């Protein structure tokens with residue numbers, strides 16, 4: 656498929672989607688979100704892909720929802736067309752691991768998009784913010800909900816009420832970001848991590864994702880019960896037999912994603 660606002664690339668079992676509206680620092684408009692959703696769902700359905708990276712440019716992962724295309728919209732219009740929900744929720748349908756590789760600005764919807772991914776790896780120049788308050792709106796793509804879960808209520812309030820930017824070091828310290836790399840190395844490092852994940856048994860990576868995400872949606876006892884059932888399910892896969900046999904026989908495992 657040919658896209659106008661994103662670039663896609665496949666290296667082995669790793670797919671990389673690059674947001675590509677450089678003239679507006681990857682501001683997220685309808686077309687970009689439609690294309691991003693289509694690419695995510697295509698790679699998710701592709702049996703040859705084991706991990707997906709979403710990234711932007713060195714200067715901007717994404718500077719937020721497209722303000723120019725939002726400025727004149729009315730309540731009636733955004734409510735009627737369910738603005739944000741329609742094409743921003745494709746990410747939640749993806750069952751394979753998705754890594755956000757963030758360099759530069761991840762602001763507003765850009766920060767929210769990164770948080771929709773399963774983990775965030777950042778360059779040392781990354782800057783995260785929820786600056787919507789300065790535009791007279793609140794975050795609309797999950798920022799007020801995912802930020803307090805990812806960092807803390809105190810820091811989420813601080814960021815959403817002031818709109819200030821948080822640098823990569825603070826984001827890593829706060830738990831928003833898993834790892835920070837020098838800007839020039841970000842993509843190389845994240846691709847290596849994605850390859851490691853893609854080489855794991857696919858059904859098991861999908862179960863890890865489903866189990867960890869369940870921690871956000873349920874009580875501890877229900878989450879532990881769900882984890883236990885998925886853990887039991889692993890024993891029905893060929894990859895569990897192979898992984899354990901390979902350990903005992905002191906040889907590398909040959910997973911078949913079955």
Ligand code: CAA
Nearest residue numbers: 679680682718719720721722723762763764786794795796
């Ligand atoms: N939407 C539309 N266009 C944007 C944009 C956005 N979110 N962010 C940047 N741009 C455009 C600018 O208008 C500018 O275009 P022109 O060259 O035509 O003037 C171009 O990108 C480059 O931007 P700047 O000249 O401003 O670059 P800078 O380096 O001086 O500043 C910046 C960079 C600090 C990121 C600044 O552009 C900025 O503050 N952007 C807006 C950030 C923002 O408020 N994001 C939240 C949007 S609301 C939202 O996301 C709602 C939600 O929850 C879903």
